[in-house]
Amino acid sequence: MAFxxxxAVFRVVRNDEDMYSIWPLHRPVPAGWSDAGFTGTKAACLAHVEQIWTDMRPLSLRRAMDGEKAANAGGNGAAR
Structure with a gap:
């Protein structure tokens, strides 16, 4: 197996939740994922993923938490 x-040559792939993985270059990118524009050895691809994927939370969770922070920040100011 290529993994x-x-x-073997791999590509870095990303899904709609902004999560990254590696995939063998000779295989079609799986449904729900897209090519993230980096190819290389397994070690090079894993190092690239480690460098760019610094927040492991899915995009939907990050957005929800950012919205929660914004809502809480808006409620902390007292009207004068």
């Missing part, structure tokens, strides 16, 4: 081959 076990340290010399």
């Amino acid at each position: 076990d081959d340290e010399n």
